[in-house]
Amino acid sequence: MPVWLRGILFVLTVVAVWSGVHVYLYSKFAVIFQPDKAAKRWAIFALVFLAASYFLARGVDSFFGRDVALPLHWIGAVWLGYVGVAFSVFFLYDILLNLPLWIAAKVGSGPVWAEKAKYWGIRAAMLAGILVTVFGLVRNFSGPVIKTYEIALDKLPKSLDGFVLVQGSDIHLGGLVGDWYVSRIERAFEKADGDLVVLTGDLSDEHNGGDGALLGRLGKLRSKKPILAVAGNHERYSGGEPLVQKIKDSGIDVLRQTHRIIDDGLVIAGIDDSVFMPNGLGDVPAAIDESLKGAPAELPVILLSHRPSLMEHAAKAGVDLMLTGHTHGGQTPPFGVLNRFAFPVIKGFANYDQMKLYVTTGTAWWGAPVRVFNSPEIVRFVLRSSL
Numbered sequence: 001m002p003v004w005l006r007g008i009l010f011v012l013t014v015v016a017v018w019s020g021v022h023v024y025l026y027s028k029f030a031v032i033f034q035p036d037k038a039a040k041r042w043a044i045f046a047l048v049f050l051a052a053s054y055f056l057a058r059g060v061d062s063f064f065g066r067d068v069a070l071p072l073h074w075i076g077a078v079w080l081g082y083v084g085v086a087f088s089v090f091f092l093y094d095i096l097l098n099l100p101l102w103i104a105a106k107v108g109s110g111p112v113w114a115e116k117a118k119y120w121g122i123r124a125a126m127l128a129g130i131l132v133t134v135f136g137l138v139r140n141f142s143g144p145v146i147k148t149y150e151i152a153l154d155k156l157p158k159s160l161d162g163f164v165l166v167q168g169s170d171i172h173l174g175g176l177v178g179d180w181y182v183s184r185i186e187r188a189f190e191k192a193d194g195d196l197v198v199l200t201g202d203l204s205d206e207h208n209g210g211d212g213a214l215l216g217r218l219g220k221l222r223s224k225k226p227i228l229a230v231a232g233n234h235e236r237y238s239g240g241e242p243l244v245q246k247i248k249d250s251g252i253d254v255l256r257q258t259h260r261i262i263d264d265g266l267v268i269a270g271i272d273d274s275v276f277m278p279n280g281l282g283d284v285p286a287a288i289d290e291s292l293k294g295a296p297a298e299l300p301v302i303l304l305s306h307r308p309s310l311m312e313h314a315a316k317a318g319v320d321l322m323l324t325g326h327t328h329g330g331q332t333p334p335f336g337v338l339n340r341f342a343f344p345v346i347k348g349f350a351n352y353d354q355m356k357l358y359v360t361t362g363t364a365w366w367g368a369p370v371r372v373f374n375s376p377e378i379v380r381f382v383l384r385s386s387l
């Protein structure tokens with residue numbers, strides 16, 4: 001299928017799903033508020049505006065700049081989060097209460113309390129949607145939290161015992177992730193006080209890195225050694241090669257199918273995200289092999305890869321620890337459920353033979369600034385030698 005046709009089909013699918021979700025929400029609000037004709041017109045107008053606001057903000061951003069688009073971006077992004085949460089809660093209400101009562105009514109007369117339960121159930125679902133969204137906003141904006149894990153690496157020399165590697169990921173600079181949140185990130189990295197900072201992709205959503213000011217601040221995050229990074233899918237969507245160059249210009253060493261040796265005792269390898277590769281995920285195994293070419297076999301290997309894919313191959317290739325991001329841990333409901341279909345692990349640790357995988361929830365957010373089941377994070381790995 002030609003790329004342009006795939007693009008059109010993708011846009012049509014997004015519009016159809018997004019419209020369908022809004023029709024579903026409207027049907028619930030209509031049951032609760034019983035609007036008259038005039039109110040219905042206003043409600044539809046408001047819903048269309050809210051539904052379009054996130055996409056409009058992105059358009060305004062491209063033509064008039066980030067500051068002009070910011071108010072619309074806030075409205076659109078918060079609405080995006082509310083829609084995700086409200087859809088999930090109303091869907092649960094339908095499955096857990098409405099459907100059983102409907103079946104009961106079909107097979108018999110149904111319980112006498114059915115109407116009352118539906119009346120209060122739908123109102124409780126609406127209130128829960130609002131409260132959970134507020135909770136998710138607060139949780140998101142209180143981040144990033146700092147997590148610390150000790151990791152034993154069999155081949156790590158004694159001289160590197162206690163080495164602190166700090167991982168950040170999925171920062172998505174631009175839009176709502178501006179100066180104020182970058183300041184929060186800087187403070188978190190200062191506290192983490194790492195020997196080496198690694199950034200596992202999706203650093204910027206600014207086209208070609210914008211004026212480079214925000215990226216420049218990432219390049220100066222506290223790290224005793226030069227910061228290492230890999231390119232994520234958003235680096236491709238937001239400009240590709242010019243953006244990767246801008247990241248390098250900010251002082252960050254981008255590992256593209258290559259590795260660095262740290263203090264003669266640790267190999268850090270990195271690969272581009274699969275969207276940079278002609279055959280996508282099909283090219284990732286070769287990219288992993290390429291990144292490890294020439295690496296001393298007696299040293300432990302940490303692989304940086306934006307998305308948690310091809311772990312079995314990485315383990316076979318001799319990787320000891322694979323650090324990834326991309327999933328945001330599901331970020332906003334219902335994406336946690338959908339993410340689990342696409343990735344075997346969406347957050348935390350998993351084992352693949354001798355290799356450990358870590359999937360971070362990411363340091364900022366993309367789209368809706370609403371996190372219900374996890375926080376934005378940076379992760380300190382204290383490396384331990386078992387030699």
Ligand SMILES: [Fe+2]
Pocket residue numbers: 202232233234306326327
């Ligand atoms: Fe990503």
